[in-house]
Amino acid sequence: MVELNKFYIGESVKWMRDNLPDQFIDLTITSPPYDNLRTYKGFEFDYEAMLKELYRVTKDGGVVVWVVNDATVKGSETGTSFKQALCAKKIGFNLHDTQIYYKNNPIPTAGKRYHQHFEYMFVFSKNSPNTFNPIMEDCKYQGVANMKNRGQEGKLEYVKIKRTKTKKIGNVFKYSIGGGITTNDTIAYNHPAIFPDKLVEDQLRTWSNEGDIVFDPMCGSGTTCKMAWLNNRNFIGVDISEEYINNICIPRLQEYGW
Numbered sequence: 001m002v003e004l005n006k007f008y009i010g011e012s013v014k015w016m017r018d019n020l021p022d023q024f025i026d027l028t029i030t031s032p033p034y035d036n037l038r039t040y041k042g043f044e045f046d047y048e049a050m051l052k053e054l055y056r057v058t059k060d061g062g063v064v065v066w067v068v069n070d071a072t073v074k075g076s077e078t079g080t081s082f083k084q085a086l087c088a089k090k091i092g093f094n095l096h097d098t099q100i101y102y103k104n105n106p107i108p109t110a111g112k113r114y115h116q117h118f119e120y121m122f123v124f125s126k127n128s129p130n131t132f133n134p135i136m137e138d139c140k141y142q143g144v145a146n147m148k149n150r151g152q153e154g155k156l157e158y159v160k161i162k163r164t165k166t167k168k169i170g171n172v173f174k175y176s177i178g179g180g181i182t183t184n185d186t187i188a189y190n191h192p193a194i195f196p197d198k199l200v201e202d203q204l205r206t207w208s209n210e211g212d213i214v215f216d217p218m219c220g221s222g223t224t225c226k227m228a229w230l231n232n233r234n235f236i237g238v239d240i241s242e243e244y245i246n247n248i249c250i251p252r253l254q255e256y257g258w
């Protein structure tokens, strides 16, 4: 049986086949290599095989948050993000929500393109999610009792809204990024593509509860594992790069009493 709260070095598709039973993971928060933007020392990436294994190891009602963007090749975005989302659907996941990771301060884009402010966060679920702890914000129009609403199937319907002071936030998540902002952990910047700590924490709190098993099969600098550890979830982190695991993830987590 695999040990929880540990990092493992390996190619994740094979690693999952060898180590994880069916229906084991509550929540995965991960990000694959973006086309050929970063070669990660030449490792190849088979997203279909990865998504199939993730489907197998995810519990019924479990969720996979898949953060991705396209490269631009010969003037055209590759469309890989959409291909991956449709592939996940074909495998059996629900495309539960297409969320946007909006960067307040992206690297400026040259040429005939607007500045590239966002990436996709596809939320795949194995049937309906078991856990949804929505992040709330103040409700400006509290007191409106009868209003139009998009129902679960997207149809417009009139519903009675309870008079509340707060409401669910929308599905565009805005973060500032950069040195000292994405994370306070200096060591993490030795990896070329780190998640903001806050992005992971928001997803983690939404789709899991304390004690759940949180997985990152391409854990890079270990952000998902760090935030799971700090939020009393169990984690499993796998990366193909020995250097990232030994020189970033492990010393990074040790700073937090792991």
Ligand SMILES: C[S@@+](CC[C@H](N)C(=O)[O-])C[C@H]1O[C@@H](n2cnc3c(N)ncnc32)[C@H](O)[C@@H]1O
Residues within 6 Å of the ligand: 010, 011, 012, 013, 030, 031, 032, 033, 034, 040, 043, 044, 045, 046, 191, 193, 194, 195, 217, 218, 219, 220, 221, 222, 223, 224, 238, 239, 240, 241, 244
């Ligand atoms: C976009 S980065 C993830 C960064 C991570 N979210 C973070 O916050 O640091 C993708 C990672 O996937 C790893 N990787 C690529 N292919 C892999 C595979 N087949 N199995 C395991 N890890 C892989 C790379 O080494 C890289 O660290």
